[in-house]
Amino acid sequence: xxxxxxxxxxxxxxxxxxxxxxxxxxxxxxxxxxxxxxxxxxxxxxxxxxxxxxxxxxxxxxxxxxxxxxxxxxxxxxxxxxxxxxxxxxxxxxxxxxxxxxxxxxxxxxxxxxxxxxxxxxxxxxxxxxxxxxxxxxxxxxxxxxxxxxxxxxxxxxxxxxxxxxxxxxxxxxxxxxxxxxxxxxxxxxxxxxxxxx
Amino acid sequence: xxxxxxxxxxxxxxxxxxxxxxxxxxxxxxxxxxxxxxxxxxxxxxxxxxxxxxxxxxxxxxxxxxxxxxxxxxxxxxxxxxxxxxxxxxxxxxxxxxxxxxxxxxxxxxxxxxxxxxxxxxxxxxxxxxxxxxxxxxxxxxxxxxxxxxxxxxxxxxxxxxxxxxxxxxxxxxxxxxxxxxxxxxxxxxxxxx
Numbered sequence: 001x002x003x004x005x006x007x008x009x010x011x012x013x014x015x016x017x018x019x020x021x022x023x024x025x026x027x028x029x030x031x032x033x034x035x036x037x038x039x040x041x042x043x044x045x046x047x048x049x050x051x052x053x054x055x056x057x058x059x060x061x062x063x064x065x066x067x068x069x070x071x072x073x074x075x076x077x078x079x080x081x082x083x084x085x086x087x088x089x090x091x092x093x094x095x096x097x098x099x100x101x102x103x104x105x106x107x108x109x110x111x112x113x114x115x116x117x118x119x120x121x122x123x124x125x126x127x128x129x130x131x132x133x134x135x136x137x138x139x140x141x142x143x144x145x146x147x148x149x150x151x152x153x154x155x156x157x158x159x160x161x162x163x164x165x166x167x168x169x170x171x172x173x174x175x176x177x178x179x180x181x182x183x184x185x186x187x188x189x190x191x192x193x194x195x196x197x198x
Numbered sequence: 199x200x201x202x203x204x205x206x207x208x209x210x211x212x213x214x215x216x217x218x219x220x221x222x223x224x225x226x227x228x229x230x231x232x233x234x235x236x237x238x239x240x241x242x243x244x245x246x247x248x249x250x251x252x253x254x255x256x257x258x259x260x261x262x263x264x265x266x267x268x269x270x271x272x273x274x275x276x277x278x279x280x281x282x283x284x285x286x287x288x289x290x291x292x293x294x295x296x297x298x299x300x301x302x303x304x305x306x307x308x309x310x311x312x313x314x315x316x317x318x319x320x321x322x323x324x325x326x327x328x329x330x331x332x333x334x335x336x337x338x339x340x341x342x343x344x345x346x347x348x349x350x351x352x353x354x355x356x357x358x359x360x361x362x363x364x365x366x367x368x369x370x371x372x373x374x375x376x377x378x379x380x381x382x383x384x385x386x387x388x389x390x391x392x
Contacts, residue, residue: 030227117277168237169207171230173218185251
């Protein structure tokens with residue numbers, strides 16, 4: 001049985017606003033003030049600010065993840081708006097990183113957002129990945145997924161990867177140095193890029 | 199030709215990703231490390247399968263061909279998103295925001311911190327007058343549901359007042375960007391400007 005402790009007694013490190021904002025988290029024994037502070041101190045990298053990256057960024061910021069890195073090199077187009085929920089019509093033409101950051105910070109101004117508008121490549125991936133605690137692959141193509149997988153492996157960071165195709169979705173969590181395989185164990189060869197929806 | 203995707207599907211999958219991120223950070227629940235979840239929206243089917251570490255994996259297998267990471271030569275450019283913009287979101291409100299909030303009946307205590315001669319020229323409807331030089335913090339509540347909006351002529355004195363209140367633990371206050379002058383320009387064109 002869980003002991004019920006008044007929130008105020010445990011909430012050192014959270015401001016009065018944060019105690020109110022996250023009250024539904026604070027009353028969960030699995031989260032509580034300590035968990036909320038863990039969320040506040042954690043850094044998450046989101047690779048791709050599209051269909052997957054939008055809900056990931058919005059919800060993680062709302063839930064209180066303290067620092068979010070967003071990498072994307074595209075701009076917002078009208079055909080994105082059918083599913084990329086963090087981009088608004090008024091932001092057509094803006095870099096997706098900036099457009100999503102605007103939405104994120106209007107939901108939660110406390111969340112720190114870092115923008116990387118470069119393409120993720122071999123010569124920068126490891127350095128970027130090393131700065132974060134959890135890597136979320138929201139990219140839409142196989143070369144990027146392999147690259148993120150490899151960088152997360154070498155940096156020994158947990159990787160949460162997903163993809164969507166027509167009416168089907170996949171989700172996997174990889175952390176080979178902890179247990180289980182990696183993205184390359186699952187898909188040993190590069191599949192044709194045409195399979196991945198953009 | 200780009201392949202299709204049902205508009206809501208990335209939402210479903212993105213939220214499953216977000217959930218796993220929170221679980222990893224909090225260290226709660228059954229971890230999904232080394233597992234693959236397959237979702238079929240038409241069939242309403244969720245299936246979870248184990249992804250074992252393959253001995254032949256090019257990356258994490260035995261004697262993998264991908265051994266060392268290629269030399270990381272380029273320092274990535276990481277730009278922090280609008281620290282200014284963020285501060286504004288937290289501490290300042292625009293005349294348009296204020297106008298909408300008042301119209302929508304939000305609980306707002308409007309506080310004019312200008313001097314008496316300025317108060318005589320023009321003022322916002324429903325405002326109280328507490329010149330910045332004489333304002334008493336104990337007359338204000340810290341109730342987060344009741345937002346205090348300070349305004350002055352152009353936003354400098356109200357910002358300074360806000361800082362004083364913030365120092366004393368008032369998180370429920372904001373400052374009107376551009377002051378009553380911005381309000382006269384953007385919301386109430388008939389208001390005298392000085």
